[in-house]
Amino acid sequence: MSALLTVTGLTKRFAPAAPPVVRELGFAVEEGEIFALLGPSGCGKTTTLRLVGGFERADAGRVVLGGTVLCAPDRHLPPERREVGLVFQDYALFPHLSVLENVAFGLRGLGRKERAVQAREALRLVGLAGYEDRAPHQLSGGQQQRVAIARSLAPRPRLLLLDEPFSNLDALLRQATRQEIRAVLKRQGMTAVLVTHDQEEALSFADRVAVMRNGQIEQVGTPEAIYHAPRTLFVAQFLGRTNLLLAEADGREAETPLGRLRLDRAAAGSVLLSLRPEHLTLEAPAPGETAGRVVERAFKGHDITFRVEMDGIEYLIHTHNRMPFQPEDAVRLRALEPAVVLESQPVPVAPAEAVPSP
């Protein structure tokens, strides 16, 4: 496998004096891979997508798609010649055309009949056979979404760009649609770039995820890798709730407020560690041992969330749903996995307490 899409040194400013929205960004997407750009709003992920699609002009950098230079300092291929499909958050279905006409819209240079045949085929692919003559507004959100996907896939683009495609769907529908669309893309062997601010969406939809911040990529990796081994404090907090521990490292182990813990890699000196709530568990303390106190217990069905206070620091723990401890119980915290050493960047606040990120 080789990279189909290569982005290098991509930079974009919206005003000459303004700081760049995207700065010297680089990444590569393999043929047939689903790649996610994940980040908070304003991190430059949508701008990156629009640069690849050709709707914005880059100030510097190159975008190459399968040997074709889409964008370089002296070149800007207009969007209509890029063979890059695009799916928007609100689907952008043409309200004046029927479902079939929408899907056939991108099938150019074909006879009338052939267009209809291919459009029907694309609709069948997304499970919407029989909806050809409906108007877009007569479909549910999930169906509109699938029409938009079918419309983008019908002309067989080389790359599909998805801009927050699931965020207009309600939670239940979102998960199902996500899995269906992923299956369709995989069956077609389609290469796709997804932009989202929803970590769960990125983790469950993409083969690889790039976490973006301030116009740059902080970390790229498989969903498992970036969740279990975040490189920075930002990535650790953005991908889910976590406990942060200020520790004194010494090789593969460190002295922490929770006692001596194993580390995921060797380090020395003062370090910041991250431990996911589900990587901690509760036990009854041995007699005489310094224990924590259960502050709050929230039973949520398939798991339980505990807040435990120890030495003035609060910890967040997700356990299985049979954990018996109740508020005010004395408990001992035990790590189930090695703690993750975060790169020593300028730490914004001294983590006097474990900060559960939103």
Added chain:
Amino acid sequence: MTLQTPYRRWYFWLPALLVVLGVTVPLGYLLARAAQADLAQLDALVWRARTWHLFVNTTLLGMGVLAVATLLAFPLAWLTTRTDLRGRRLLTLLGVLPLAVPGYVMAYVLLATTGDYGTLARLTGLGVPRLGGYPGALVALSLYTFPYLFLNLRAALAGLDPALEETAQSLGYTPVQVFRRVVLPQLRPAFYAGALLVGLHVLGDFGVVSLMRFETFSYALYLQYNASYDRIYAAWLALMLLVMTASVLVLEARLLRGLLFHRTGAVPARAAAPAELGAWRWPAYGFAALLTLAAVALPVLTVGYWMLHSDAASAWGDLGAALGRSVLASAPAAGVAAVLALPLAYLSVRRPSAASRGLERIAYLGYATPPLAFALALIVFTLATVPAVYQTLGLLVFAYAMHFLAEAIGPVRSALYQAPPRLEEAARGLGRTPLRAFFAATFPLLRGGLLVSVAFVFLSAMKELPLTFLLSPIGFETLALGVWGYSNEALFGRAAPYALAIILFSAAFVGLLLSQEGGAAKRAGPPAKQGAALTASG
């Protein structure tokens, strides 16, 4: 059919009945009266070359005005929404300002500018032939009505989701193809809505065609009324005018069927990237400059010139009296319309039903009816039933109120949408009767809307010509009649102060309209329909 609960209360059924009767009975009577013609007479009246001539002229004028108005409105709407042209806000104002120069004032301006005695000849010695007939009516009506198309097209262009165009581009279409295949089709509803307003204006117009002496149904009706007063023929002319109006309304409804484009989001997430004009901006500025000159500068300069260079002074004395008479008729009409609009709007917002929708339709029918035909219907009806009412101020006030009622309903309705119904229910729960609960809880929130309603109707009535022309008591010369009467006799200097007064009142109307549309756009609430209704005023 059982009577629905709200209609059992006098404060609902009384205004509802008044509106229904006020609009339908005169028109129905007109119909009955016209039907009295025996077949031979009918044959002579209707199936003759003159009717065909009038029909062709009216149609040609409507199509011509629509074409010219589109040529003016569309480029301006595109320039102000989709390009990087400097001064777009100013150009937007330019697209609306011509509403401050009603058609008959524009006709006066054109007549006073051209010809051997016109401003041009007096200032430069250049003998431009006097504008009149079809070209004169075409220019005057186009310059006055294009803002209705402009407002609709502009709103539609600004409301288009740029994602649609970007999607089409990503599917391989060039920008020009995208414009033709994605943008234009979506402007159709807005175009039809604007075209309907333009069409209704042309059909309802009396001032322009009479000053320009162009033979349409309205003009023939006026001649008929003035000269011989053959009631049956006049009734038939009015009826044919009504049929044309109804055809336009039906045509619009037909064209709009299935075109109600739904969007997922109410407001586009972002604006479309503006087109870079480059050197094309100079022709764009040229276009804007010409339009400004014709639609705004010319009226102001003409009025100014004639005020300074003629016997205008002699007209000043009468101006005050005419203003007084205009107010005397318009102010009570505004009050009556607002009082009627309140229960109607309430029924439409809080008790939506077939009945309340029907009531609203009837109010809009009164609005769409060509005023000349409506006035004639009222005359025929009152002469036959209560002759004492004929040519009284009361009848004029009533006609204004019925005709402009739709303008009053809009603002009250949007204010009602803003007032939570729970407030009234809370007041009921605290022991108030329905009426008391309404006045205690809801009414205070409607005051702003009611005030706007009163202002709209007042300003519209101030500049209304055809209703005033046919219905005002003898010797009751208003501002509008002053402009028209002096212009008709080519006394341009004497007409000038009246024209100025009308322009000022119309400008106030436009200002109010703009502030309302701006507010409505900010709230982005449900009463979007109101804008189109309001812009239908003339």
